[in-house]
Amino acid sequence: MQEKKSSTGTGTSFRKIEPYLYLAPATILVVIVFLYPIIEIIHTSLLQNNANGIKTFGFTNYQLVFQDPVFWEALGNNGKLLLSVPILTVLSLLIAILLFEHVRGWLVYRGVIFLPYILAVPVVGLVFVYLLGLDGIINTLLKDVGLGFLVQDWLGSVKWVLPAISATIIYREMGFGMVLFLARLMSLEKEILEAAEIDGANFWQKHIYVTLPQLSAVIEFFVVVELITMLSWVFAYVFTMTSGGPGFASTVMELYIWKHAFAFRSPGIASALAVVLLAVTTVLIVLQLRLRRRSLEEVA
Amino acid sequence: MKAPNSRRRIGNLLTTIPTQVILIFFSILAIFPVYYMAVTAFKTRPDWLRDQFGLPNPFTLQNITDAFKEGEIPIWFGNSLIVTVASVIVSTAVSALAAYAIARFHFRGRAFYFNMMIALMVIPPAVLILPLFVLMVNIGLINTLPSVIIIYCGLLIPFSVYLLVSFFSSLPPELFDAASIDGCNNLDTFWRITLPLSIPALVTLIVVNALFVWNELLIALVFLQEESHMTLMPGLTLFKGHFTVNEPLIMAGTLIATIPMVLLYLFGQRLFVEGLTAGAIK
Numbered sequence: 001m002q003e004k005k006s007s008t009g010t011g012t013s014f015r016k017i018e019p020y021l022y023l024a025p026a027t028i029l030v031v032i033v034f035l036y037p038i039i040e041i042i043h044t045s046l047l048q049n050n051a052n053g054i055k056t057f058g059f060t061n062y063q064l065v066f067q068d069p070v071f072w073e074a075l076g077n078n079g080k081l082l083l084s085v086p087i088l089t090v091l092s093l094l095i096a097i098l099l100f101e102h103v104r105g106w107l108v109y110r111g112v113i114f115l116p117y118i119l120a121v122p123v124v125g126l127v128f129v130y131l132l133g134l135d136g137i138i139n140t141l142l143k144d145v146g147l148g149f150l151v152q153d154w155l156g157s158v159k160w161v162l163p164a165i166s167a168t169i170i171y172r173e174m175g176f177g178m179v180l181f182l183a184r185l186m187s188l189e190k191e192i193l194e195a196a197e198i199d200g201a202n203f204w205q206k207h208i209y210v211t212l213p214q215l216s217a218v219i220e221f222f223v224v225v226e227l228i229t230m231l232s233w234v235f236a237y238v239f240t241m242t243s244g245g246p247g248f249a250s251t252v253m254e255l256y257i258w259k260h261a262f263a264f265r266s267p268g269i270a271s272a273l274a275v276v277l278l279a280v281t282t283v284l285i286v287l288q289l290r291l292r293r294r295s296l297e298e299v300a
Numbered sequence: 301m302k303a304p305n306s307r308r309r310i311g312n313l314l315t316t317i318p319t320q321v322i323l324i325f326f327s328i329l330a331i332f333p334v335y336y337m338a339v340t341a342f343k344t345r346p347d348w349l350r351d352q353f354g355l356p357n358p359f360t361l362q363n364i365t366d367a368f369k370e371g372e373i374p375i376w377f378g379n380s381l382i383v384t385v386a387s388v389i390v391s392t393a394v395s396a397l398a399a400y401a402i403a404r405f406h407f408r409g410r411a412f413y414f415n416m417m418i419a420l421m422v423i424p425p426a427v428l429i430l431p432l433f434v435l436m437v438n439i440g441l442i443n444t445l446p447s448v449i450i451i452y453c454g455l456l457i458p459f460s461v462y463l464l465v466s467f468f469s470s471l472p473p474e475l476f477d478a479a480s481i482d483g484c485n486n487l488d489t490f491w492r493i494t495l496p497l498s499i500p501a502l503v504t505l506i507v508v509n510a511l512f513v514w515n516e517l518l519i520a521l522v523f524l525q526e527e528s529h530m531t532l533m534p535g536l537t538l539f540k541g542h543f544t545v546n547e548p549l550i551m552a553g554t555l556i557a558t559i560p561m562v563l564l565y566l567f568g569q570r571l572f573v574e575g576l577t578a579g580a581i582k
């Protein structure tokens with residue numbers, strides 16, 4: 001009797017800690033890779049060197065960051081990259097809808113248009129450096145079709161460098177959008193579209209009034225993912241294509257943090273920059289939580 | 301009866317032709333940079349200077365063999381392979397355990413934990429690199445493959461947990477009840493029932509994560525600064541620095557770095573498509 005009681009006792013307490021045992025390995029890695037660095041970066045950003053060499057808490061790093069015109073330029077450049085998200089979304093949608101019409105060879109088209117997305121960003125960057133060069137293919141093409149006046153040193157011009165990088169990002173990300181939208185389209189109920197056709201809706205009417213409203217959730221999802229990309233994942237494009245130049249015309253926040261941390265050896269500034277970027281992405285975290293939770297309502 | 305039908309056929313033709321034209325245009329756009337990389341890798345430099353568009357004339361394997369000889373491409377390639385395989389195995393294993401707990405148990409902090417994972421997907425790696433760099437220097441892992449393996453595992457966990465929770469929760473609960481009646485404990489159920497039933501989701505996740513690790517640049521650049529310890533992506537940027545004036549050689553390097561993922565894509569296109577759309581489509 002005594003024995004049985006104690007065994008159920010340990011049984012329930014084991015059952016209580018059991019889920020935490022399953023979570024432990026992942027949690028350790030998440031603490032090392034995310035939580036510790038985030039706390040540490042906030043801590044470092046608030047440390048400042050005083051005249052007597054003692055470190056004290058203060059906002060000097062932030063003051064320096066906010067007075068730095070390059071910081072504003074880098075933040076603005078991330079902002080300008082965000083502008084390519086609508087173009088990217090519309091193009092991906094257009095292709096997905098065209099493929100959804102089951103045109104001849106749609107599977108081949110899907111395979112080909114998705115291909116750029118599996119290429120590594122540094123590879124895409126290095127190839128586009130040649131394509132966009134002064135004697136590159138794009139300028140050669142422009143000359144050949146009599147548009148020679150459009151020829152530019154795309155990556156060497158303050159005015160054109162960001163649009164050129166945007167175009168490169170759109171090139172790679174479009175396949176992702178297309179595949180995402182196409183998958184959603186194929187899960188739509190066919191009857192509604194057929195009903196619209198029978199009612200005499202033409203191609204555009206059908207898709208604008210019937211298809212698009214049903215895609216709103218997945219469009220929202222894609223837009224959020226791409227906004228995150230433009231803020232948090234453009235380092236590799238900029239690093240391989242321009243290293244942030246000419247001047248600072250294509251420097252983005254990630255690259256500027258990296259430069260302060262490893263080239264300029266100013267950890268305080270790098271940390272303050274990182275905290276600012278983190279604050280900006282917090283807006284996206286809220287959006288992300290809303291979206292992801294909606295698709296998983298039954299889980300948590 | 302006939303009239304609307306033939307009108308529809310003409311309508312079809314009117315949309316089919318522009319549709320094909322638009323799709324062919326975008327396909328050429330998508331494939332051209334890949335074509336460019338592939339043909340340039342097999343050109344001599346004078347040939348490339350003369351004609352960037354055309355097929356190699358003469359065709360040469362010199363760039364490929366030079367890339368293998370002059371750079372440390374074989375070492376980088378091997379390092380990329382080790383890092384990718386290790387990160388993907390470890391992150392998938394620990395994520396599967398965590399996802400199982402979230403999907404199968406009710407415990408304090410469950411919703412918080414899951415929401416934290418979703419939020420962490422948004423954190424830019426650039427924010428994390430400086431403290432991690434100091435940490436890796438202090439524990440002596442800087443310039444070693446384990447440093448990037450640990451970081452990639454951590455970075456992959458939020459998305460992996462998210463994806464697996466959504467898959468595990470879609471499995472029928474009756475199955476788990478039956479298993480526990482048959483005397484399976486929770487670990488047995490995880491190992492013998494959840495995992496075998498989740499093979500499609502696991503394979504998808506492995507493919508998507510492998511693509512991420514193989515292609516990643518920033519972490520590799522910061523933590524593997526010695527040439528002999530690099531992976532392919534930082535290696536390629538270094539390679540470009542060394543051989544700026546030999547474009548076909550650089551394209552040979554990028555081609556070599558691209559081939560494994562293209563092969564994976566050709567064999568498992570469906571897996572990429574499923575993995576990347578998972579979570580958005582329900």
